[in-house]
Amino acid sequence: MTDVxxxxxxxFAVALTPxxxxxxxVGVLMGTITGILPGLGxxxxxxxxxxxxxxxxTSTALIMIAGIYYGAYYGGxxxxxxMNLPGEAASVMTCLDGYQMARKGRAGAALAIAAIGSFLxxxxxxxxxxxxxxxxxxxxxxxxxxxxxxxxVLGLFLLxxxxxxxxxxATLMSLVGMAIGTIGTDVVSGSSRxxxxxxxxxxxxxxxxxxxxxxxxxxxxxxxxxxxxxxVQLQSVRFRDLYPNKEEMRRSxxxxxRGSFLGFLVGLMPGPAASxxxxxxxxxxxxxxxHPEEFGTGAVEGVAGPxxxxxxxxxxxxxxxxxxxxxxxxxxxxxxxxxxxxxxxxGPLFIKDHAPLFWGLIASMYVxxxxxxxxxxxxxxxFASILKTPVNILMPLILVITLTGAYAINLQLLDLALVMIMxxxxxxxxxxxxxxxxxxxxxxxxxxxESTWRQTMMxxxxxxxxxxxxxxxxxxxxxxxxxxxxxMARKVIAYxxxxxEAAGQVG
Amino acid sequence: xxKRVFAAGIAAxxxxxxxxxxxxAPSTSAKQPAQPTQxxxxxxxxxxxxxxxxxxxxxxxxxxxxxxxxxAEKYLGQSIVLDYKPGGGSAIGQAxxxxxxxxxxxxxxxxxxxxxxxxLKKVDFKGDSFIPLFKMTQDTDVIVGQPKAPYNNLKTMIxxxxxxxxxxxxxxxxxxxxxxLSSLAFQDAAGIQLNHIPFDGAGPARAxxxxxxxxxxxxxPAELVEHIKQGTLVPLAVxxxxxxxxxxxxxxxxxxxxxxxxGPWRGxxxxxxxxxxIVKILETAFLKSLQDPDTQKQLTEAAIPVDYAGSEExxxxxxxxxxxxxxxxxxxxxxxx
Numbered sequence: 111m112t113d114v115x116x117x118x119x120x121x122f123a124v125a126l127t128p129x130x131x132x133x134x135x136v137g138v139l140m141g142t143i144t145g146i147l148p149g150l151g152x153x154x155x156x157x158x159x160x161x162x163x164x165x166x167x168t169s170t171a172l173i174m175i176a177g178i179y180y181g182a183y184y185g186g187x188x189x190x191x192x193m194n195l196p197g198e199a200a201s202v203m204t205c206l207d208g209y210q211m212a213r214k215g216r217a218g219a220a221l222a223i224a225a226i227g228s229f230l231x232x233x234x235x236x237x238x239x240x241x242x243x244x245x246x247x248x249x250x251x252x253x254x255x256x257x258x259x260x261x262x263v264l265g266l267f268l269l270x271x272x273x274x275x276x277x278x279x280a281t282l283m284s285l286v287g288m289a290i291g292t293i294g295t296d297v298v299s300g301s302s303r304x305x306x307x308x309x310x311x312x313x314x315x316x317x318x319x320x321x322x323x324x325x326x327x328x329x330x331x332x333x334x335x336x337x338x339x340x341x342v343q344l345q346s347v348r349f350r351d352l353y354p355n356k357e358e359m360r361r362s363x364x365x366x367x368r369g370s371f372l373g374f375l376v377g378l379m380p381g382p383a384a385s386x387x388x389x390x391x392x393x394x395x396x397x398x399x400x401h402p403e404e405f406g407t408g409a410v411e412g413v414a415g416p417x418x419x420x421x422x423x424x425x426x427x428x429x430x431x432x433x434x435x436x437x438x439x440x441x442x443x444x445x446x447x448x449x450x451x452x453x454x455x456x457g458p459l460f461i462k463d464h465a466p467l468f469w470g471l472i473a474s475m476y477v478x479x480x481x482x483x484x485x486x487x488x489x490x491x492x493f494a495s496i497l498k499t500p501v502n503i504l505m506p507l508i509l510v511i512t513l514t515g516a517y518a519i520n521l522q523l524l525d526l527a528l529v530m531i532m533x534x535x536x537x538x539x540x541x542x543x544x545x546x547x548x549x550x551x552x553x554x555x556x557x558x559x560e561s562t563w564r565q566t567m568m569x570x571x572x573x574x575x576x577x578x579x580x581x582x583x584x585x586x587x588x589x590x591x592x593x594x595x596x597x598m599a600r601k602v603i604a605y606x607x608x609x610x611e612a613a614g615q616v617g
Numbered sequence: 618x619x620k621r622v623f624a625a626g627i628a629a630x631x632x633x634x635x636x637x638x639x640x641x642a643p644s645t646s647a648k649q650p651a652q653p654t655q656x657x658x659x660x661x662x663x664x665x666x667x668x669x670x671x672x673x674x675x676x677x678x679x680x681x682x683x684x685x686x687x688x689a690e691k692y693l694g695q696s697i698v699l700d701y702k703p704g705g706g707s708a709i710g711q712a713x714x715x716x717x718x719x720x721x722x723x724x725x726x727x728x729x730x731x732x733x734x735x736x737l738k739k740v741d742f743k744g745d746s747f748i749p750l751f752k753m754t755q756d757t758d759v760i761v762g763q764p765k766a767p768y769n770n771l772k773t774m775i776x777x778x779x780x781x782x783x784x785x786x787x788x789x790x791x792x793x794x795x796x797x798l799s800s801l802a803f804q805d806a807a808g809i810q811l812n813h814i815p816f817d818g819a820g821p822a823r824a825x826x827x828x829x830x831x832x833x834x835x836x837x838p839a840e841l842v843e844h845i846k847q848g849t850l851v852p853l854a855v856x857x858x859x860x861x862x863x864x865x866x867x868x869x870x871x872x873x874x875x876x877x878x879x880g881p882w883r884g885x886x887x888x889x890x891x892x893x894x895i896v897k898i899l900e901t902a903f904l905k906s907l908q909d910p911d912t913q914k915q916l917t918e919a920a921i922p923v924d925y926a927g928s929e930e931x932x933x934x935x936x937x938x939x940x941x942x943x944x945x946x947x948x949x950x951x952x953x954x
Binding site: 153157158160161250251252253254255295296297298299300302307309310312313380381430434435436437438440443447450451453455456457458459460520521522561565568569571 | 673674676677679680683701702703704705706708709712737738739740741783784786791792793812813814815816817820821823824825827828829830831839840842843844846847849918919920951
């Protein structure tokens with residue numbers, strides 16, 4: 111333990127040099143900005159700055175690029191809370207309760223809780239990364255396709271819980287989402303599905319487009335068609351209202367803790383780590399909450415948990431990269447190329463052979479998290495007052511930001527059409543009283559479910575029992591199966607009871 | 618009255634601005650009238666040249682192209698700009714260059730996905746839409762296994778595979794990707810039948826291999842060197858003519874009796890119809906860039922092999938890939954058009 115401290119102190123010596131501090135600041139600033147702007151993700155910014163880092167020493171370059179990566183997840187919640195417009199997949203959950211809090215006038219509180227939660231979770235994630243990378247990374251390796259399939263089924267199971275209304279409707283929405291997720295090239299056979307001959311569609315519909323359309327654009331359309339202008343808090347925002355009150359802080363404490371650990375663990379896995387971690391966190395918070403019916407109307411736990419989870423997930427995602435040289439997401443892949451450009455190949459010996467680089471990076475991430483908190487908290491007031499803008503100016507503004515962000519993803523005009531289509535679809539779904547969140551989750555989980563199932567079947571040569579034969583996936587699926595049986599048994603018993611009582615009353 | 622004039626003025630200026638800003642080959646006055654076919658001093662290039670990279674920035678293709686292009690600028694006399702156009706499995710960027718003006722100002726940086734795209738998928742271009750200009754580098758694939766498997770050399774693995782057809786699992790970064798096709802070529806040459814498991818990219822495939830969920834993988838040596846040194850991955854053979862300097866102790870497949878040489882190249886292409894004089898100018902600039910020791914140093918530091926070739930030789934290599942892919946496609950029914 112003492113040599114960890116020792117190494118960490120050496121790391122701070124590296125991280126706190128003026129050059130590296132500046133690099134850290136530039137990185138997290140760029141990260142926050144790209145996080146706030148919906149559509150534009152950290153990948154683009156990382157690529158841009160990558161060329162600028164050619165001449166720099168490796169540690170400086172790495173510090174800056176990493177800063178962009180984890181910084182982006184601080185800013186992502188801003189538009190989710192203020193405009194119901196998720197900036198990236200990881201911020202979708204924050205929209206659900208964050209936006210409702212904003213409508214109740216608690217926008218500042220939501221933004222502040224998101225920032226604080228992100229800071230605490232980022233730090234916790236860092237500590238876990240620092241202390242436990244090698245064993246955690248090895249443990250993560252024992253998760254193969256059958257295990258990911260188990261996780262995807264778990265996600266599916268939890269989907270029905272995310273929506274406050276009927277589970278049937280939520281399932282229907284998630285099926286639609288999964289159908290949308292099938293558009294594109296099939297991983298296993300290489301053939302194109304539902305692409306209508308359009309080359310741009312062979313990589314599928316980018317998730318941010320679905321989220322921005324179904325949430326943001328649909329919201330704009332809804333507000334436009336509302337007869338009475340549901341004024342979003344136009345009274346002057348008092349300073350006290352800007353920040354969370356004692357009750358909100360108290361209720362957020364445990365969600366932040368749970369979110370940090372959950373987020374970190376989910377971040378270790380390949381796949382859409384940050385978004386999955388926020389989904390799971392939201393579902394978890396709803397399950398353990400004393401007032402689950404509040405979720406969806408502005409429960410602060412619904413903001414604290416997912417926001418913490420997606421930040422801890424970035425630390426989790428960096429663990430396999432630094433401990434084993436495995437990059438599981440586009441963001442960490444960028445970090446890996448950054449390293450390789452400077453002649454450093456991450457691998458199992460990275461931590462040992464390049465100790466100053468590793469510890470310098472860790473130390474700078476602590477610094478970066480503090481910088482981000484300092485950057486984001488004071489801006490809460492500024493952002494919250496955006497809501498004072500009259501609706502007839504705010505809505506077109508949101509539309510412009512959405513379309514710009516949509517175009518920025520791939521510089522394809524088709525994406526603009528897709529966002530608008532998703533917006534119209536989302537609008538009509540809302541009119542029908544259906545919740546769009548399970549649809550968004552379905553778009554992410556559907557492809558994961560399908561490809562892991564097929565991979566599992568290919569690995570087991572078609573044996574249906576294969577996933578059950580392996581310890582981890584068998585455990586996950588077994589527990590889930592049990593839970594389903596118990597749930598159904600309860601329903602049957604309640605039904606029988608009801609019939610008996612009715613019969614008793616009549617007879 | 619004034620309003621109308623004003624509006625007309627705005628409209629006119631808008632139209633003019635739009636025309637002036639329209640992307641695509643600018644319609645500057647033609648500097649050369651119809652060229653007679655003689656070796657004249659061609660005025661090329663007179664402005665910056667664009668290389669379209671059909672992938673997201675930050676990958677190996679990006680790094681390779683960037684290093685070589687940066688160093689070629691001084692031999693070309695103009696700046697070289699990289700333009701990223703990801704999407705459609707590289708098909709979008711590739712199609713764009715196929716349709717671009719063959720005036721030498723638009724190039725394509727691509728790997729074998731170009732060949733597999735037009736052979737196996739429905740895309741907007743054909744094989745003869747391009748002129749292979751220059752091979753930037755050639756990777757050598759290495760077949761790796763993991764320590765938990767009951768074999769640590771190629772021979773034993775092949776025996777195992779023969780006894781258990783379809784049981785030995787080899788991962789790839791996606792169906793129809795170059796490593797999938799390499800694995801198919803390998804199993805053909807070795808006369809065995811493997812179980813190909815597709816993953817969403819090389820990263821997850823590598824993770825699955827490390828975790829023991831699959832037995833083999835066909836991968837890029839630079840990304841695996843550390844693991845091989847540590848012993849967490851076991852190299853079985855390198856699929857190239859000569860041994861790979863990063864892994865000097867690993868014999869080639871040829872040495873061990875399996876005649877297969879497969880390794881994805883990365884090269885530059887021009888749209889078909891580009892005048893041969895312009896092709897020559899570009900080729901010379903890039904050749905000089907690669908001969909420059911500075912370029913070679915930067916490439917080696919980034920773990921990119923220094924293995925380049927000019928237009929004619931590159932064209933032969935691409936043709937060779939076309940032939941082997943066609944044969945594989947027919948045998949394994951891979952065409953998805």
